[in-house]
Amino acid sequence: MRWSRALLILGGALATAALAAIAPVWTYALSLLLFGLPHVLVELRYVDERFGARLPRTMITWLAIGLAGIAALRLLAVGGIGNSSMRVSAELLLGAGLVAGTVPLLLQRRSVVLAGFLLFALATGTWLDPVTTLVTLALLHNLTPIGFLAERLRGPERRWALISCAVVFGVIPLLLLTDAAPALWTPFSVQPEAPGPFGSGSLDAQLPAFVPPPLLGTQFADHLFAAAAYLQCMHYAVVLHVLPRLAGGAETRGATFAWPRPRTFAVAVVGLGAVFSVAFANDFGGTRGVYAVFAAVHAWLEIPVLALACGLAPRHLAPAGTGA
Numbered sequence: 001m002r003w004s005r006a007l008l009i010l011g012g013a014l015a016t017a018a019l020a021a022i023a024p025v026w027t028y029a030l031s032l033l034l035f036g037l038p039h040v041l042v043e044l045r046y047v048d049e050r051f052g053a054r055l056p057r058t059m060i061t062w063l064a065i066g067l068a069g070i071a072a073l074r075l076l077a078v079g080g081i082g083n084s085s086m087r088v089s090a091e092l093l094l095g096a097g098l099v100a101g102t103v104p105l106l107l108q109r110r111s112v113v114l115a116g117f118l119l120f121a122l123a124t125g126t127w128l129d130p131v132t133t134l135v136t137l138a139l140l141h142n143l144t145p146i147g148f149l150a151e152r153l154r155g156p157e158r159r160w161a162l163i164s165c166a167v168v169f170g171v172i173p174l175l176l177l178t179d180a181a182p183a184l185w186t187p188f189s190v191q192p193e194a195p196g197p198f199g200s201g202s203l204d205a206q207l208p209a210f211v212p213p214p215l216l217g218t219q220f221a222d223h224l225f226a227a228a229a230y231l232q233c234m235h236y237a238v239v240l241h242v243l244p245r246l247a248g249g250a251e252t253r254g255a256t257f258a259w260p261r262p263r264t265f266a267v268a269v270v271g272l273g274a275v276f277s278v279a280f281a282n283d284f285g286g287t288r289g290v291y292a293v294f295a296a297v298h299a300w301l302e303i304p305v306l307a308l309a310c311g312l313a314p315r316h317l318a319p320a321g322t323g324a
Contacts, residue, residue: 006164013168013234017176020230024222025196025203028229033198033280035236036291038273040298045259046243047298050152051305053254060256062101063304067297069094074293088130091296095137096122098304105308115307132212137299139210139224142231143169144302145238151309152246168234176227177220192222200284 020027052060073087073094099118106112125133146169149161192203200206203222210228211221244262259265279287 009164010167012237013172016233017172017230020226020233021176021179024226024229025194025200025206028206028209028225028232029196029198029200029280029284031229031233031236032288032291033277033284034273035240036273036280037276037294038269039236039239040294041269041272042244043239043298044301045255045265046148046239046247047301047305048257049247049255049259050148051308052256055308056105059101059105063098063301066094066098066101067300070296070300071293074296078289078293085130088134089126092122092126092130092133095300095303096126098300099307102304102307114310118303118307129213132214135208135210135212139228139231141299141302142228142235144306145169145235145242147302147306147309148243149238151306169231173227173231176230177223179223198281198284 070091073091076082077087096119099115099122102115103112106115146165149165150158153161195202196206203225207216207221207225211224215221215224260268276287276291
C-alpha cells in the first residue's frame with residue numbers, strides 16, 4: 001500500500017512538473033485561481049489548531065498586531081497608496097518584528113540561533129535589496145509544508161514523509177531548474193510570449209512573482225519560474241490534502257478561534273474559493289492584489305511559527321493561559 005501511494009505521488013508530481021515546464025504561466029495562474037484562497041484558509045486553521053494552544057497569549061497578541069500591520073500595507077498596495085519600495089521595506093521590518101517576538105520563548109531553551117539567523121537575514125535583505133528579499137521569501141514559502149510535516153510526524157511516518165519531500169520538493173524542481181529533459185516537452189511548450197489564461201499575461205509579465213530582479217532577463221529566470229509554479233502546486237497539494245488529515249493533534253481543542261466543524265468549514269472554503277475563482281477569471285491582476293493580502297498574512301505567520309517549532313519541542317511551549 002505504501003509503495004503504491006508513493007508511485008501515485010511521484011506520478012502526480014512528475015505530471016505537474018511536465019505541465020509547469022510546458023505551460024508555466026497556465027500552471028501558475030490556474031492553480032492560483034482554483035486553490036489560492038482555499039489553501040490559505042486551510043493552513044490558517046491548521047496552524048491555529050496545531051500551535052494556538054501552546055503559545056502564550058502575549059505571543060498571539062504580538063503576532064496579531066504584526067500581521068494586521070502587514071495586511072494594512074498590502075491593502076495600501078491594492079489602493080495604489082504610497083511608495084512601493086517603502087511598503088516592501090516596512091513589510092520586511094514588520095516580518096522581522098514577528099520573528100523577534102519568538103526570541104524570549106526560544107531563549108528559555110537556548111534555541112535562539114534560528115531566530116537570530118532569520119532576523120539577520122531579514123535585516124540584511126531589507127538594507128541591501130528589499131524587493132529581491134521579498135520575492136525570494138515568496139519563492140521559499142512554497143517549501144514550508146516540509147517544516148509542518150517534520151514538526152507533526154514522528155518515527156517511520158516522519159522519515160517516509162521527509163524522503164518523499166526530498167524528491168517532490170528537491171529533486172524534481174532541480175530537474176526543472178537545470179532543464180534536464182527538454183526533449184520531452186520542448187515540442188509541446190507554450191511560447192514565452194503567448195498570453196496566459198484570464199488576462200494573466202505572458203511569461204515575462206509574471207516572472208517578477210517568483211524571480212528576483214537581478215535574474216530577470218536571463219534564461220535561468222524562465223526555468224526558475226517553471227520550478228516555482230510546480231512548487232506552488234505541490235505546496236497547495238500538501239496543505240489541502242495532507243495537513244487536514246493530520247489535523248492539529250492533541251492541541252486542537254485549545255485553538256485560538258472557534259473554527260466550524262470540518263464539513264461546514266469545507267463547504268465554506270469551497271464557496272469562498274469559487275467566489276475568488278470567478279473574480280480571478282474576470283480580473284486576474286486586480287484579484288491577485290486582493291488575494292495578496294490574505295497570502296501575506298498566512299505566509300508571514302509561518303515564519304515565526306516554524307521557528308518556534310524547530311527551536312522548541314511541543315511540550316516546551318507554554319500553554320495559552322499562562323500569559324508568559
